[in-house]
Amino acid sequence: MSYCVNCGVELAPSQRACPLCGTPVQNPRQPYDPETPKPFPSELDLFSPSDDRGYLALIATLLLALPAAICLCCDLAYTHGAGWSLLVAGAMGLLWILVVPMLLIRRGRVWWALLLDTAGVLGYLWLVERFAAPGEWYWRLAVPIVLLLFFLAAADTLLLRRVVKGRLRQTAAAVITVPLLLAGIEAAVDFYLDGQVDLFWSLLVSLPCLLLALLLLVLDRRRRFKAQMRKRLHW
Numbered sequence: 001m002s003y004c005v006n007c008g009v010e011l012a013p014s015q016r017a018c019p020l021c022g023t024p025v026q027n028p029r030q031p032y033d034p035e036t037p038k039p040f041p042s043e044l045d046l047f048s049p050s051d052d053r054g055y056l057a058l059i060a061t062l063l064l065a066l067p068a069a070i071c072l073c074c075d076l077a078y079t080h081g082a083g084w085s086l087l088v089a090g091a092m093g094l095l096w097i098l099v100v101p102m103l104l105i106r107r108g109r110v111w112w113a114l115l116l117d118t119a120g121v122l123g124y125l126w127l128v129e130r131f132a133a134p135g136e137w138y139w140r141l142a143v144p145i146v147l148l149l150f151f152l153a154a155a156d157t158l159l160l161r162r163v164v165k166g167r168l169r170q171t172a173a174a175v176i177t178v179p180l181l182l183a184g185i186e187a188a189v190d191f192y193l194d195g196q197v198d199l200f201w202s203l204l205v206s207l208p209c210l211l212l213a214l215l216l217l218v219l220d221r222r223r224r225f226k227a228q229m230r231k232r233l234h235w
C-alpha cells in the first residue's frame, strides 16, 4: 500500500499520480501496474460493464416510442394534425438522445454526449418555436445560450482532463467558468431585450466565484508550501 508523500492519500498500484494533489507516485516496493483495477473510473458510466446494453437500449427506445406514437395518432385522429403531438414526440426524442447513445458508445463518451445533447436541445427548442411559441427568441436567445453552454462545457472538459491537475486546481478552473457563463447569458438576454449589452448582475455574481477560485488556488499553494517546508526542515 502506498500513500501520497504530499497529502497522505491512499494510492492504488494503478495510479501514476496522486488523484488529489497530482504528485507523481514513486514507490520501488510497489511499482506502477496498469493491470490492477483503477480505484476511480476514467469516465462516468452509470451502468456496470456486465449490463446488457443492447437490451437496455431497445427497452428505452420502445418505452419512449410508445407515448410518442400514441400522441401522434391522437393528434391526427382528433385534432387533425394540430402539431401539439410533435412536442411530445420531440421530448421523447430528446430523452432518447440523452439516454440511448450513452448505452452504446464506448469511447469518447463525454464528447459524444456533449455534441448529441447540444444538437438534441437545439432541435427540441426549434420544435417549440415552430409549433408552440413562434418568435425571434430561438435564434437570438436560445441558440446563443445553448452554444455558449456547449463551448464552455467542452473547454472545461478539455482543461480538466488534459491540462489542469489536482482536485483543488480543477475545482478552481471549473468555478472560473461560471462568471463566463453568466456574462454570456446576461449579454444574450440584454441584446434580445434592448438591442444593447450592459452587464450588471452577472458581474455581481462573478465576484464571489472569482474569490472562491482564488481561495482554492491559495489553499493549493499553501499545502504545497507546507509539504516543502516539512521536507526541508525534517519535521
Ligand SMILES: [Zn+2]
Binding pocket: 004, 005, 006, 007, 008, 009, 018, 019, 020, 021, 022, 023
Ligand atoms: Zn497527494
